[in-house]
Amino acid sequence: MKADLLIQLALTFASLSLMAVGGVVAIVPELHHQVVEVNHWMGNATFAHLFAIAQVAPGPNMMVVSLIGYHLAGWQGLIVATLGFLLPAGCLAAFAGTLISRYEGTWQLAAVRAGLTPVALGLFAAGGVVLCRVADQDGTGIGLSLLGVAFTLALDLNPLWVLAAGALAGTALSAL
Amino acid sequence: MTIGNKDLFVGFLKIGMMGFGGVAPVARHVIVEDRRWMDDKEYAALLGFGQLLPGANVTNMAILLGMRHGGFLGVLAAMGGMLAVPLLVLMAVSTAYSHAASHPVVGHALASMASVAGGVLIGTGLKTARKAKLDRLGIAFAGLGFVAVAGFHLPMIWVLLSLLPFSVALAWRRHKRS
Numbered sequence: 001m002k003a004d005l006l007i008q009l010a011l012t013f014a015s016l017s018l019m020a021v022g023g024v025v026a027i028v029p030e031l032h033h034q035v036v037e038v039n040h041w042m043g044n045a046t047f048a049h050l051f052a053i054a055q056v057a058p059g060p061n062m063m064v065v066s067l068i069g070y071h072l073a074g075w076q077g078l079i080v081a082t083l084g085f086l087l088p089a090g091c092l093a094a095f096a097g098t099l100i101s102r103y104e105g106t107w108q109l110a111a112v113r114a115g116l117t118p119v120a121l122g123l124f125a126a127g128g129v130v131l132c133r134v135a136d137q138d139g140t141g142i143g144l145s146l147l148g149v150a151f152t153l154a155l156d157l158n159p160l161w162v163l164a165a166g167a168l169a170g171t172a173l174s175a176l
Numbered sequence: 177m178t179i180g181n182k183d184l185f186v187g188f189l190k191i192g193m194m195g196f197g198g199v200a201p202v203a204r205h206v207i208v209e210d211r212r213w214m215d216d217k218e219y220a221a222l223l224g225f226g227q228l229l230p231g232a233n234v235t236n237m238a239i240l241l242g243m244r245h246g247g248f249l250g251v252l253a254a255m256g257g258m259l260a261v262p263l264l265v266l267m268a269v270s271t272a273y274s275h276a277a278s279h280p281v282v283g284h285a286l287a288s289m290a291s292v293a294g295g296v297l298i299g300t301g302l303k304t305a306r307k308a309k310l311d312r313l314g315i316a317f318a319g320l321g322f323v324a325v326a327g328f329h330l331p332m333i334w335v336l337l338s339l340l341p342f343s344v345a346l347a348w349r350r351h352k353r354s
Contacts, residue, residue: 019332020230021340025297029325030332048290049277053269055293059192059262060199062232066263070270078267086255089231093239094251097229101240104221111351113228115344118314119336120227121305122321128297129326135290144288148295153303159296160196163289170288171281 005073006080008039013065013084020089022120024061028127031065032134041072048135056163062086140173179213179245181253187211188238188257195262199234213241234258317343 012034020027028051035041042050050071054064062085069081103109132145144166151162179187187206194202200223207213207222214222226236235255242254276282310318321339324330 015333018230019336020232021336023227023231023233025301027332028297029329033329033331045283045287046277049273049283049286050270052286052289052293053273054266056196056289057262057265057269058194058196059266060195060232060234060258062235063262063266067266067270070267071274075267078263082259082263086231086235089229089236090239090251090255093226093229093231093236094243094248097225097236097240098243100228101225101244107351107354108348111348112344113224114314114351115347116228116340117308118310118317119321119339119343121301121308121310122318123325123332123335124304125298125301125318126322126325128294128299128301129322130294131297132291132294135287135294137287141287141291144291145295145298148292148297149299149302150295152296152299158196158201159198159293162296163292166292167285167289170291171284174280174284 002073002076006076009069009073009077010080010084012039013069013081014088016065017085017087017089018092021116022123024064025127026120026123029123029130031068032130035068036134041068044134046071048131051131051135052163056160140170144170177213179211179241179250181246181249183211184242184246184250185253185257187213188254189260191234191238192258193261195234199258203234203237207241313346 016027016030016034019030032047036044036047050067051064054061054067057063065085066078066082069077069079071077073080100109132142136142136145147166148162151157152159187210190206190210191199191203194206204219208216208219222237222240223233225240226233229236235258238254238258239251242250242252244250246253273282305318308314317339321335324335324339325332
């Protein structure tokens with residue numbers, strides 16, 4: 001039933017939205033768990049492909065959620081997934097955000113930020129590792145991931161360059 | 177200065193359209209240099225709030241800015257502007273993907289890009305951690321969160337609920353003393 005799928009999509013992405021402390025990347029492990037392991041909406045390969053498409057397409061990186069919705073249930077899935085992900089955190093940002101911006105410059109806000117940052121960073125890196133684990137099927141994949149790490153640490157360039165280079169290299173190697 | 181709803185829409189339309197490979201750098205360019213809505217210091221504060229709240233960072237920024245200048249309609253203008261073009265592009269690309277996914281070259285190219293993207297995310301995390309200059313306690317909390325999720329596959333909600341209260345409480349005590 002499509003209605004069941006849409007409701008499930010909305011609930012899944014709404015709960016992910018509120019867990020996204022540290023941004024969208026930090027919830028990649030949970031997104032993968034829900035979409036691939038719990039609901040069996042797609043396999044690892046499709047999940048990795050959709051993530052790659054969202055990375056090179058324009059727009060904020062939350063678009064991966066919209067893309068998953070569209071892939072699963074067409075334009076209705078796109079709307080439900082996007083709004084499901086936007087509304088809970090968005091309402092919090094609109095109301096709580098206006099409230100806390102009054103505390104700018106106080107030690108209390110600095111303390112909360114100092115407490116959130118390390119956890120968010122740890123989860124962000126974990127998101128990267130889980131994506132590598134999902135996408136890397138062989139030695140070439142692992143090599144490409146290491147290339148991505150090295151490029152990012154060494155250079156301050158748009159990641160599109162290394163993504164394009166990686167796509168070329170990976171495709172060429174597979175044809176050998 | 178108040179930013180009109182039309183201006184919010186156009187500004188975020190630019191951010192959404194130009195944000196290939198991540199919108200954060202483009203957002204700064206449009207907000208600070210192109211539209212001159214605020215200076216770098218105010219922008220850093222706005223981005224800080226976006227990161228403090230759950231959800232996508234840039235989306236939160238758009239909502240905060242929209243709310244501040246145009247209330248509910250301002251939020252709609254900013255979000256609509258930022259998402260309009262990317263959503264249309266994604267629909268087109270996704271439709272093409274469903275037709276071409278079984279083609280081996282497309283599969284290899286996308287899988288390779290996903291591998292690289294995973295590496296880029298790890299690199300970005302390390303780079304941000306280096307800039308954040310975490311103290312020993314911070315490194316411990318970052319490590320715990322990382323190992324719990326990447327190593328033990330613990331559910332995100334339990335990781336957050338068990339780490340955040342301690343991390344924030346300890347930071348609170350430290351900041352209160354100084």
